[in-house]
Amino acid sequence: MSDIPPTSNKTDKRNGIEVDVRALRDLYRALDAHSESAAMAAIAELHPADAADVIEQLSSAQIRALARLIPVVFSGEILSELPDDVCETVVEELNARQIADAIGKLESDDALHLVEELDEGLRAEVLDEVTPKDRAAFENSLLFEEDSVGRLMQRELVALPLFYSAAQTIDSIRNAAADDIPESFYELYVVDPGFHPVGRVGLVALLRAQRNANLEEVMIPLQVTVSQNMDKEDAAYLFEKYDLPSAPVVDEAGRLVGMITVDDMVKVMHDEHTEDLLALAGVSEAGLGDTVWDVVQSRSPWLLVNLVTAIMASFVISLFDQTMERVIALAILMPIVASMGGNGATQGLTVVVRALAVRKITSANARRVIRREMLAGFVHGLIFAIIVGLITWVWFGSLTLAWVIFFAMIVNHFVAGLAGVLVPLGLKRLGADPAVASTVFVTTVTDVVGFFIFLGLAALVLV
Amino acid sequence: MSDIPPTSNKTDKRNGIEVDVRALRDLYRALDAHSESAAMAAIAELHPADAADVIEQLSSAQIRALARLIPVVFSGEILSELPDDVCETVVEELNARQIADAIGKLESDDALHLVEELDEGLRAEVLDEVTPKDRAAFENSLLFEEDSVGRLMQRELVALPLFYSAAQTIDSIRNAAADDIPESFYELYVVDPGFHPVGRVGLVALLRAQRNANLEEVMIPLQVTVSQNMDKEDAAYLFEKYDLPSAPVVDEAGRLVGMITVDDMVKVMHDEHTEDLLALAGVSEAGLGDTVWDVVQSRSPWLLVNLVTAIMASFVISLFDQTMERVIALAILMPIVASMGGNGATQGLTVVVRALAVRKITSANARRVIRREMLAGFVHGLIFAIIVGLITWVWFGSLTLAWVIFFAMIVNHFVAGLAGVLVPLGLKRLGADPAVASTVFVTTVTDVVGFFIFLGLAALVLV
Numbered sequence: 034m035s036d037i038p039p040t041s042n043k044t045d046k047r048n049g050i051e052v053d054v055r056a057l058r059d060l061y062r063a064l065d066a067h068s069e070s071a072a073m074a075a076i077a078e079l080h081p082a083d084a085a086d087v088i089e090q091l092s093s094a095q096i097r098a099l100a101r102l103i104p105v106v107f108s109g110e111i112l113s114e115l116p117d118d119v120c121e122t123v124v125e126e127l128n129a130r131q132i133a134d135a136i137g138k139l140e141s142d143d144a145l146h147l148v149e150e151l152d153e154g155l156r157a158e159v160l161d162e163v164t165p166k167d168r169a170a171f172e173n174s175l176l177f178e179e180d181s182v183g184r185l186m187q188r189e190l191v192a193l194p195l196f197y198s199a200a201q202t203i204d205s206i207r208n209a210a211a212d213d214i215p216e217s218f219y220e221l222y223v224v225d226p227g228f229h230p231v232g233r234v235g236l237v238a239l240l241r242a243q244r245n246a247n248l249e250e251v252m253i254p255l256q257v258t259v260s261q262n263m264d265k266e267d268a269a270y271l272f273e274k275y276d277l278p279s280a281p282v283v284d285e286a287g288r289l290v291g292m293i294t295v296d297d298m299v300k301v302m303h304d305e306h307t308e309d310l311l312a313l314a315g316v317s318e319a320g321l322g323d324t325v326w327d328v329v330q331s332r333s334p335w336l337l338v339n340l341v342t343a344i345m346a347s348f349v350i351s352l353f354d355q356t357m358e359r360v361i362a363l364a365i366l367m368p369i370v371a372s373m374g375g376n377g378a379t380q381g382l383t384v385v386v387r388a389l390a391v392r393k394i395t396s397a398n399a400r401r402v403i404r405r406e407m408l409a410g411f412v413h414g415l416i417f418a419i420i421v422g423l424i425t426w427v428w429f430g431s432l433t434l435a436w437v438i439f440f441a442m443i444v445n446h447f448v449a450g451l452a453g454v455l456v457p458l459g460l461k462r463l464g465a466d467p468a469v470a471s472t473v474f475v476t477t478v479t480d481v482v483g484f485f486i487f488l489g490l491a492a493l494v495l496v
Numbered sequence: 497m498s499d500i501p502p503t504s505n506k507t508d509k510r511n512g513i514e515v516d517v518r519a520l521r522d523l524y525r526a527l528d529a530h531s532e533s534a535a536m537a538a539i540a541e542l543h544p545a546d547a548a549d550v551i552e553q554l555s556s557a558q559i560r561a562l563a564r565l566i567p568v569v570f571s572g573e574i575l576s577e578l579p580d581d582v583c584e585t586v587v588e589e590l591n592a593r594q595i596a597d598a599i600g601k602l603e604s605d606d607a608l609h610l611v612e613e614l615d616e617g618l619r620a621e622v623l624d625e626v627t628p629k630d631r632a633a634f635e636n637s638l639l640f641e642e643d644s645v646g647r648l649m650q651r652e653l654v655a656l657p658l659f660y661s662a663a664q665t666i667d668s669i670r671n672a673a674a675d676d677i678p679e680s681f682y683e684l685y686v687v688d689p690g691f692h693p694v695g696r697v698g699l700v701a702l703l704r705a706q707r708n709a710n711l712e713e714v715m716i717p718l719q720v721t722v723s724q725n726m727d728k729e730d731a732a733y734l735f736e737k738y739d740l741p742s743a744p745v746v747d748e749a750g751r752l753v754g755m756i757t758v759d760d761m762v763k764v765m766h767d768e769h770t771e772d773l774l775a776l777a778g779v780s781e782a783g784l785g786d787t788v789w790d791v792v793q794s795r796s797p798w799l800l801v802n803l804v805t806a807i808m809a810s811f812v813i814s815l816f817d818q819t820m821e822r823v824i825a826l827a828i829l830m831p832i833v834a835s836m837g838g839n840g841a842t843q844g845l846t847v848v849v850r851a852l853a854v855r856k857i858t859s860a861n862a863r864r865v866i867r868r869e870m871l872a873g874f875v876h877g878l879i880f881a882i883i884v885g886l887i888t889w890v891w892f893g894s895l896t897l898a899w900v901i902f903f904a905m906i907v908n909h910f911v912a913g914l915a916g917v918l919v920p921l922g923l924k925r926l927g928a929d930p931a932v933a934s935t936v937f938v939t940t941v942t943d944v945v946g947f948f949i950f951l952g953l954a955a956l957v958l959v
Contacts, residue, residue: 276759296739314846364827383777
């Protein structure tokens with residue numbers, strides 16, 4: 034029935050790094066046999082992250098079957114470990130009560146992420162099922178912009194006044210009710226009477242402080258505070274730059290309202306990486322469980338754009354049909370000019386997109402980067418114009434043709450260098466994501482310019 | 497003299513996220529005036545990570561000038577925050593004594609990273625200048641493979657026996673000499689008498705434990721242990737998957753030898769992503785301070801490979817020169833077939849490379865992914881073959897030509913789908929990095945097949 038992976042007796046030595054194929058095989062069998070107990074047994078022993086990895090390997094139909102068979106498996110951690118598209122599939126098979134139960138077992142940030150994924154109707158039903166306190170917290174969080182820190186932050190944190198002693202602080206952590214402090218945290222924040230965070234105290238520093246020292250003496254003044262409206266990718270950048278384990282989140286008045294932690298930021302970085310990489314290739318979204326239809330939907334829009342630009346290039350070529358008819362070598366050689374220019378431009382483009390993503394291109398150095406890319410394009414043009422010129426001379430025995438391709442390649446590589454840097458910088462300045470659409474713009478430029486210069490020069494010189 | 501960025505009076509509101517342009521301008525002026533005190537003043541107040549960002553914006557010549565002017569600025573943190581290429585430039589201007597001083601101020605993992613970057617001769621000189629204890633530690637670390645966890649781990653950590661009570665543990669952390677424990681850490685490891693790690697205790701759990709409870713009762717059994725020989729990218733994957741703040745590192749005998757922390761892993765993820773992105777575009781390395789010559793060196797090898805494949809494609813076209821001479825529309829239309837195939841293949845390729853990088857494609861689902869990509873290629877082929885066929889019919893008024901391009905596009909998109917998934921999977925199976933070289937292989941296939949099918953069909957049918 035389902036495609037059972039080939040049996041293998043060797044236990045996977047790369048524990049945790051590769052999917053547990055044995056558990057996956059057991060799960061396939063349990064689903065085929067509709068055995069609730071066997072399905073439970075297959076994943077019960079696994080870490081939630083490993084169980085999620087195994088479940089992610091199933092087809093959507095199998096995931097639905099699993100959710101119907103043992104909904105309890107999705108109550109809590111496993112659900113929050115699943116990628117969004119899989120999570121969506123599971124949630125469609127659960128009722129509001131079951132989803133609310135799952136949410137009740139998570140920390141506030143993971144729980145919110147689940148609630149975010151629900152569509153309006155179901156979300157309202159689920160919110161009816163959770164505690165009034167949780168409900169208020171969710172509704173509050175959902176007021177923030179979708180990709181803001183406010184959506185990601187957790188409200189559980191430890192904040193204490195400046196005059197607390199180290200001993201008092203330790204006692205208050207020791208004696209707090211389990212619900213009032215996070216299960217694990219790396220630093221606490223010191224706040225002034227207006228609840229503005231002014232410093233942070235790592236737990237090691239707290240333990241090693243004199244017992245009667247005030248937090249004011251023990252704390253490190255805050256260098257990084259994150260606003261609740263900040264874009265989460267900006268926050269992730271700060272974590273990476275300053276090696277932060279966590280950061281305090283403040284509202285517009287600078288009051289402490291939450292905390293974000295490095296593990297959430299690692300997820301943000303991961304998603305940002307995936308987005309950039311896919312955007313450069315013209316793919317809007319990709320999940321492992323995607324059907325053929327999902328794939329076509331997520332990729333055909335950019336293929337359509339590419340078709341329009343390819344037709345533009347063909348139109349440019351058609352302007353020179355008579356020239357080509359007389360010198361068919363032009364038709365044979367023209368893809369070289371376009372392809373080399375396209376590749377050169379893509380190289381520069383990728384370097385610039387990455388530098389923008391890691392905030393390394395600023396008003397102070399943009400001009401230097403543009404100059405460098407232009408020059409590099411020119412040098413590449415010169416090198417490859419010489420090689421291609423010589424090849425053309427030998428292949429077709431025409432020195433004039435060799436000179437034509439020589440000049441066309443220099444011009445096109447120079448234009449490629451320029452387009453590769455100006456297009457992403459321009460998109461960025463317009464407030465657009467430089468990774469999206471850059472590739473197709475830039476290769477259109479190099480195709481159109483490449484064909485036009487090469488065939489145009491030929492028309493002037495050869496005919 | 498140097499290019500001073502445009503003056504702006506507004507203070508940068510996106511503190512920390514964008515480079516401090518004011519400090520950069522001050523630094524430019526100080527360098528122009530050869531003023532040691534002004535250069536110091538420009539960056540003295542900045543966080544080392546911000547100072548590094550500012551310095552990274554300088555040209556290599558300016559960086560050298562700065563290192564000669566105030567070598568002391570590079571002693572310690574700033575040096576370890578600089579990207580490798582900038583760090584290399586600075587180190588060339590410092591003597592062994594100055595480098596050794598800088599190294600002495602860093603934690604063992606950052607210090608080792610600096611030592612790694614030195615060339616053999618200088619490294620030996622620097623190792624002569626550090627303390628014998630540090631020297632032994634460096635030499636020990638350098639025995640590990642270049643990208644292994646052994647190179648990254650820190651040796652400072654807290655490991656205690658099972659029978660220690662929470663109170664004893666707190667006291668031992670409190671009373672340890674500053675050199676014996678890390679300045680900051682998130683969890684300690686519980687070891688058996690053979691020094692094998694068996695559990696971890698977060699500092700919050702330690703603080704909240706009964707004072708007389710044994711660590712054995714307080715600890716969480718270890719789920720993830722990292723081997724010193726593990727590839728650092730695999731370790732980073734484990735951190736991301738299990739949301740780890742730190743992990744114990746063990747030797748072949750399973751004995752605890754070190755610890756790696758999430759901030760190091762964030763750097764590894766960052767570098768891995770940059771590498772993948774650049775590799776897909778055929779760029780071997782890129783730094784902001786790269787000169788035109790660096791750029792040409794890092795990009796021309798793949799441009800050369802692309803030239804070879806472009807000439808192959810031209811050779812395929814030349815086989816059909818007589819056909820094209822008779823039907824020049826073929827020369828006009830052929831780039832569409834190749835370009836659409838190339839784009840479709842690049843989309844699939846990128847999705848597969850990303851899925852491999854995040855370990856989502858396994859023996860259990862590879863067949864499903866291959867099938868899906870083949871089918872998606874076919875569907876794309878069908879959709880765009882219809883569009884292009886109709887356009888061709890209208891444009892050139894030849895139904896036969898329309899049928900030729902219709903079939904050529906279906907075949908080429910199908911081949912594109914297949915190549916986009918099989919090339920990266922094949923490279924992975926051969927032990928190569930699927931991001932490197934995939935693009936050029938795949939687009940060669942789609943170019944050659946595209947031209948051959950389109951012109952070959954035309955030769956059979958039209959002439």
